[in-house]
Amino acid sequence: MSLSDKELQEIAYLARINIDKKNFPDLKAELDQILSLFNKLNLADTDNVEAMSHPLNLSQPTRKDEVTETNEREKMQGNAPLVQSGLFLVPKVIEGDN
Amino acid sequence: MNLDELTLKEQLNGLKDSSFSSVELTEVYLKRINQLDASINSYITVTEDSALEQAKESDKRYKRNEPLLLDGIPIAHKDIFCTEDVLTTCGSKMLSNFKAPYSSTVVSKFKNDGIVMLGKTNMDEFAMGSSNETSYFGPVKNPWNLEYVPGGSSGGSAACVSARLASAATATDTGGSIRQPAALCGLTGIKPTYGRVSRYGMIAFASSLDQGGVLTRTAEDAALMMNTMSGHDHRDSTSLNVEVPDYSKAIEEDISGLRIGLPKEFFEQDMPDYIRNATEDAIKVYKDLGAEFQEISFPNIGLSLPVYYVLAPAECSANLSRYDGVRYGYRCENPKNLEDLYMRTRDEGFGPEVKRRILIGTYALSAGYYDAYYLKAQKCRRLVANDFTEAFKSVDVILSPTTPGTSFKTGEKTSDPIEMYLQDIFTIPANLAGLPGISFPCGQNNNLPIGLQLVGNSLQEGKLLMAAHKFQQVTDWHKEMPNL
Numbered sequence: 297m298s299l300s301d302k303e304l305q306e307i308a309y310l311a312r313i314n315i316d317k318k319n320f321p322d323l324k325a326e327l328d329q330i331l332s333l334f335n336k337l338n339l340a341d342t343d344n345v346e347a348m349s350h351p352l353n354l355s356q357p358t359r360k361d362e363v364t365e366t367n368e369r370e371k372m373q374g375n376a377p378l379v380q381s382g383l384f385l386v387p388k389v390i391e392g393d394n
Numbered sequence: 395m396n397l398d399e400l401t402l403k404e405q406l407n408g409l410k411d412s413s414f415s416s417v418e419l420t421e422v423y424l425k426r427i428n429q430l431d432a433s434i435n436s437y438i439t440v441t442e443d444s445a446l447e448q449a450k451e452s453d454k455r456y457k458r459n460e461p462l463l464l465d466g467i468p469i470a471h472k473d474i475f476c477t478e479d480v481l482t483t484c485g486s487k488m489l490s491n492f493k494a495p496y497s498s499t500v501v502s503k504f505k506n507d508g509i510v511m512l513g514k515t516n517m518d519e520f521a522m523g524s525s526n527e528t529s530y531f532g533p534v535k536n537p538w539n540l541e542y543v544p545g546g547s548s549g550g551s552a553a554c555v556s557a558r559l560a561s562a563a564t565a566t567d568t569g570g571s572i573r574q575p576a577a578l579c580g581l582t583g584i585k586p587t588y589g590r591v592s593r594y595g596m597i598a599f600a601s602s603l604d605q606g607g608v609l610t611r612t613a614e615d616a617a618l619m620m621n622t623m624s625g626h627d628h629r630d631s632t633s634l635n636v637e638v639p640d641y642s643k644a645i646e647e648d649i650s651g652l653r654i655g656l657p658k659e660f661f662e663q664d665m666p667d668y669i670r671n672a673t674e675d676a677i678k679v680y681k682d683l684g685a686e687f688q689e690i691s692f693p694n695i696g697l698s699l700p701v702y703y704v705l706a707p708a709e710c711s712a713n714l715s716r717y718d719g720v721r722y723g724y725r726c727e728n729p730k731n732l733e734d735l736y737m738r739t740r741d742e743g744f745g746p747e748v749k750r751r752i753l754i755g756t757y758a759l760s761a762g763y764y765d766a767y768y769l770k771a772q773k774c775r776r777l778v779a780n781d782f783t784e785a786f787k788s789v790d791v792i793l794s795p796t797t798p799g800t801s802f803k804t805g806e807k808t809s810d811p812i813e814m815y816l817q818d819i820f821t822i823p824a825n826l827a828g829l830p831g832i833s834f835p836c837g838q839n840n841n842l843p844i845g846l847q848l849v850g851n852s853l854q855e856g857k858l859l860m861a862a863h864k865f866q867q868v869t870d871w872h873k874e875m876p877n878l
Contacts, residue, residue, distance in 0.1 A: 304753075307662045311711060311756040312718075313749055314737035323750070329812055330754055337770050339481045340777060347772035348779060351588040351828020356631055371495050375722035384720050387731045 314325045397422045398558040399875065402467055402615035405561055409456060409466045416456070416466025420449040421467045427512065430878055434535050436544075436554035438473050439481045440513035445781050448510040455508065462508030464622055470560040472551045473514040474521055475501050475606070476595040481521025484597045485517040485529040485547075488717050488724045488743035499627045500564055500606050507622045513559050516550030519745045520714065521571055521599045523547050523818035525807065528747045532803055536579060537876040538842055540672060542801040545575030545817075551609050552579040557878055562610040562619055566596060568603045569702055570796075570821025573833035576609055577796035577845020580835045580874060583609045584616050587853050588828030589634035592627035600709035601632075603702075603825045612872055613834060613862035617641035618854060626690050636853065638777060644856030645863040650684030652861060654848075655789030657873075659695045665798045672837030672844045673795050676865070680793075684865055690785045690792070694777040698823045701778060703815060704758050704771035705826075710748075711755030717743060740770050750811065779827040786851045791861055796833040796845035824849045832858040834873035843874070 299307075306322055308315045315323065369382055378385040397419050400408065408414050424442055431437055445468065452466035474481050476494035483489045497505070505511070516529040526534040527547025536542040537557035544553040548565035552575035555563050565572045567585035576583025584607045589776040591606040598604060608619040621642060626635040654678070661670075677687065719739030721724035726742050729735035744752070758767035785792060798818060807814045824831040829849055836846035846865075850858045866872045 299757075303757075306759050307753050307760065310760060311752050312715075312733075312736040312740055313744070313752065314734075314741035324755075326487075326750060326811055327753060330703060330750070331757075333703055333812060334700050334767060334771075335583050335814075337697060337767075337774050338703070340694065340770075340774050342695055342770060342773035342777070345773040347769055348776035349634075349772055351779070351826075352632060352634070356422075357628075357635075359628070368495070373721075374495065375492055377719060377723075377725035386720055387729050387735055389732055 298333070299324050395433035398426060400717040402561045402610060402611050402618060403612070405467055406464065406618070410461065412456070414451040416449040416510060417446065419466065420445050420468045420512070423512055423560060430557060431559060433540060434537060434553050434557055434559070435532050436516055436534055436550040436557065437470065437513045437557060438483055438485070438516050438531050438550070441480060441511055445510050448788035449586045452508055452510060463504070464504065464618065465508030466510060467561050468512045469504065469506065469509040470512050470515045470551060470554050470563040471501055472548055472563065472565050473517055474566055474597045475564060476502050476597070477511070477514065481514065482597070483531070484521070485519040485531060486744065486748070490530060490724065492723055492869070494595070496595060499592035499629060500596065500623055503622055504564070505843055512650065515554055515563055518547035518549065519748050520597070520710070521547040521568055522710070522747050522751055523565055524570070524574055524814050525804070526550065527804065527808055528745055530745060535804070536801050538801070541803050542842065543578070543804055543870070546577035547571040548575050548609060551577060552581055552583070554607050555579070555581055555611065556876060558700065558850040558875070562608060562615055564606060564608050565624070566604055566606050567825065568600050568706060569825050571819035572607045572609060573796050573821045573831055573845070573847060574817055576833040580799040580843030580871070580876070581611060582613050582616050582832070582834040582872065583607065584620065584832045584855065584858065585824065585830060586620065586624065587634070587830045588853050589632050590624050590853065590855065591829070592630045592633050594627055594629040594823050597714040600706040601713060602709060603706060613645060613859050613866055614642070617645050617859045620859070639716060639856050641856055641859055645860045647860050649861060649864045650661070652685040652791065654680060654685050654687050654787055655792045656687060657690050657692045657695065657785070657792060657794060659692045660794040663798060663819065665795065668837070668839040669799060669844060673846065676836040676846045677793065679865060679869060680765065688789060690789060691824070692781040694774070694781050695823060697774040698778050698826060699815060699819060701771045701774045701826060703754070704767050704823045705775065707751040707755030708758045708768050709755070711752045711759065714748070719743070775826050778823055780870070782827045782829060784824070790850070790854070791855060792848050792849045796820060796847040800844055802838050820847060827859050828852070830855045830858055832862050834862045834865065835874070836869070837871060838874065
């Protein structure tokens with residue numbers, strides 16, 4: 297199977313990665329090569345096989361609903377590209393008069 | 395003898411009997427890093443000042459006769475482990491300015507046991523790679539031959555221990571990222587059972603496969619490191635709440651009667667004679683030690699590579715969605731709007747291999763392909779795991795080469811992703827099944843090391859370390875050091 301330009305465009309948008317059109321041919325060739333590796337899976341008989349999402353067959357542990365971590369907003373926001381009054385700043389989302 | 399040529403265990407004995415101080419030992423490594431690392435590139439960050447501070451504190455504890463378990467031993471951490479207030483980049487431009495606000499459990503445990511942190515080691519970007527060429531901070535060179543790769547993704551950790559720029563190093567393994575560089579750099583490297591070592595603060599690549607471990611010069615050293623590193627952590631819900639044995643005792647157990655399985659499908663793989671011969675020689679060593687051999691079969695082993703390259707990218711595409719240029723890490727210049735901010739930040743912040751895997755993973759998880767790829771791969775994963783379950787009914791450990799060859803030249807495999815992926819053909823199955831695996835040196839070809847892999851049943855790290863230790867008591871491959 298091979299990816300169309302449209303499919304690649306859609307995947308890249310889903311992944312929120314901007315990809316320059318001029319890189320499409322090379323990238324498609326690489327991805328097609330990887331996808332062709334997957335064909336081998338179709339040869340396996342997996343009827344009645346339970347999907348394995350995790351190596352441990354454990355249930356999730358629970359704990360008491362108690363506060364264990366303190367709020368360290370300033371410290372955590374120390375790595376943010378743009379912060380004001382404890383808020384992460386991003387380009388304007390809601391259209392306005394200005 | 396130079397202090398850097400001693401094993402971790404020997405250094406610990408030297409510190410205990412005051413033959414030298416931790417400050418002296420730390421200075422030896424810092425000097426070597428300054429002299430040699432410009433050509434190897436194994437460190438992203440060297441924490442010289444705090445290392446010397448920690449060494450001084452350690453020496454005081456020895457003076458007071460209150461040393462901690464690994465007191466004063468200088469080690470390096472893979473730059474995937476968060477270290478509070480120290481740059482933690484994961485080998486990516488995306489995190490090139492990220493100072494972790496907290497430490498990972500692994501880093502805290504080593505600190506609590508008195509180690510000296512020399513710095514953070516280079517790695518393939520977000521641990522995706524088998525040659526340490528995808529790092530934003532430049533490729534790492536193999537100390538055995540600077541034209542060759544050290545393996546990956548823990549290439550910086552392997553190169554720095556091999557070049558004796560640290561006594562030992564932490565590392566992580568998602569598909570072979572500890573064992574493959576251990577093989578290519580002539581080291582002992584162990585990937586523990588999934589859940590044995592806490593993943594808290596270990597930057598996630600593929601959460602159902604990632605596991606922290608160590609790279610050392612000997613199995614004895616690995617046992618000491620594992621004693622500190624292992625154990626339950628309430629902060630990691632996938633951490634196993636089971637008792638951890640004393641690995642330094644476990645390695646002294648008797649090897650006679652150990653049942654070693656030889657998976658015939660592994661040996662049917664295309665591999666050069668020198669790998670086959672070194673493996674045969676290792677089998678002879680084990681026979682002389684009293685181990686018993688039998689052929690076993692892994693009918694579904696051929697599914698491992700495709701299963702891995704569906705599941706690991708699928709998990710990575712979800713894990714790496716957090717890098718959005720808003721809360722931490724890189725942000726593109728002058729975003730036009732929020733969407734442009736996301737899309738350009740991720741295009742500019744991630745390297746080509748990471749983007750390839752995010753795209754593959756996104757595709758495998760997208761509507762219409764989820765059943766055909768992701769669910770199918772999870773079912774095939776079960777088949778591979780079942781092969782191990784079956785094998786461990788009759789054997790204790792499974793022996794194979796670690797890699798299908800010795801190290802290769804920088805740039806040799808970068809143009810062909812599949813060729814690079816084949817590096818992990820022998821190591822991936824253990825990750826899929828969540829089982830422990832160890833690699834240690836068993837030969838050389840053209841002055842490049844060859845690795846032997848043993849895979850054990852769940853939580854049988856002690857048995858793997860024991861078998862590697864017995865091998866190292868009667869062979870000298872692990873004592874070979876690169877000329878620098």
